[in-house]
Amino acid sequence: MVRRGVADHAVGRTVAAVEVLHPRAVRRQPGGAAELADRMVGRTLAAARRRGKFLWMDLTGPDGEADGAVLAHLGMSGQLLVQPADRPDETHLRVRVRFADGGPELRFVDQRTFGGLTAVDTVDSGGETVPALVAHIGRDPLDPRFDLEAAVGAYRRRRTELKRALLDQTVVSGIGNIYADEALWRAKMHSLRPTATLTRPEGRRVLLAAAEVMGEALAAGGTSFDALYVDVHGDRGYFERSLAVYGRQDEPCRRCGTAIVRSSFTNRSSYWCPTCQRRPRRTVR
Numbered sequence: 001m002v003r004r005g006v007a008d009h010a011v012g013r014t015v016a017a018v019e020v021l022h023p024r025a026v027r028r029q030p031g032g033a034a035e036l037a038d039r040m041v042g043r044t045l046a047a048a049r050r051r052g053k054f055l056w057m058d059l060t061g062p063d064g065e066a067d068g069a070v071l072a073h074l075g076m077s078g079q080l081l082v083q084p085a086d087r088p089d090e091t092h093l094r095v096r097v098r099f100a101d102g103g104p105e106l107r108f109v110d111q112r113t114f115g116g117l118t119a120v121d122t123v124d125s126g127g128e129t130v131p132a133l134v135a136h137i138g139r140d141p142l143d144p145r146f147d148l149e150a151a152v153g154a155y156r157r158r159r160t161e162l163k164r165a166l167l168d169q170t171v172v173s174g175i176g177n178i179y180a181d182e183a184l185w186r187a188k189m190h191s192l193r194p195t196a197t198l199t200r201p202e203g204r205r206v207l208l209a210a211a212e213v214m215g216e217a218l219a220a221g222g223t224s225f226d227a228l229y230v231d232v233h234g235d236r237g238y239f240e241r242s243l244a245v246y247g248r249q250d251e252p253c254r255r256c257g258t259a260i261v262r263s264s265f266t267n268r269s270s271y272w273c274p275t276c277q278r279r280p281r282r283t284v285r
Helices: 001-010 032-040 146-158 161-166 177-187 200-219
Strands: 013-022 044-052 055-061 066-073 077-083 093-099 107-108 116-122 121-127 130-131 261-265 267-272
Touching: 001 044, 001 055, 001 077, 013 032, 032 066, 032 116, 055 130, 066 077, 066 121, 066 130, 107 116, 146 200, 161 177, 161 200, 177 200, 177 267
Parallel strands: none
Antiparallel strands: 013 093, 044 055, 055 066, 066 116, 077 107, 093 107, 121 130, 261 267
């Protein structure tokens, strides 16, 4: 959702100025605000790409040659917004990027300031140029280069629970807590299922379900439970209206009518149907 908005409204434009309004937003940049501006001004945003929670914009210099990337991590509350230059600043505006064409600005807004922007060098990872900080993160199920069979094999070699595996961004990225619960419900599998007991067809089923959920969420503009989760124009997504289990404790399962159960999962929650998703007899110790 955010990547698509940046690609549609910022890619192909040349940076004229970078204004940092809060130092925490560039705390990962060794040279701070001055270095971020130095590495961005005069460069063109060539592409917008992502893996997991990392989104980055490839940079090219005046000669058209690749010149690193700007890596954005949204943290808990970060937003990348495309806003008209005359629109009043957001309360939590942290970084403003102006373009040479004088058109809409790219703004990084972050209430809790856990996220930030960093201009970085890139490395080769599996035939693709990516920021070094992203090289260890797996592709997501919607990536054209995603290798379904390799991901299934990686899960089956793990000694962990299925939901923990789904949330491990080093194997497959982009599946967060909400989409994991939705994928498991669609695949009729329990979050505590040991990954070592998965058959290949079962592994394919849960990952294909995750891809299906993510694709539908993208088409609906994402899942916006509050005003922090919006697209580049500040518009909310509506996929929460289609959720089958997440946040629906005690409501009837959309498939069998059994009341949805909520259970604790690390510092979060899991939602599941006790009829459609049988708890495994064997669990991971």
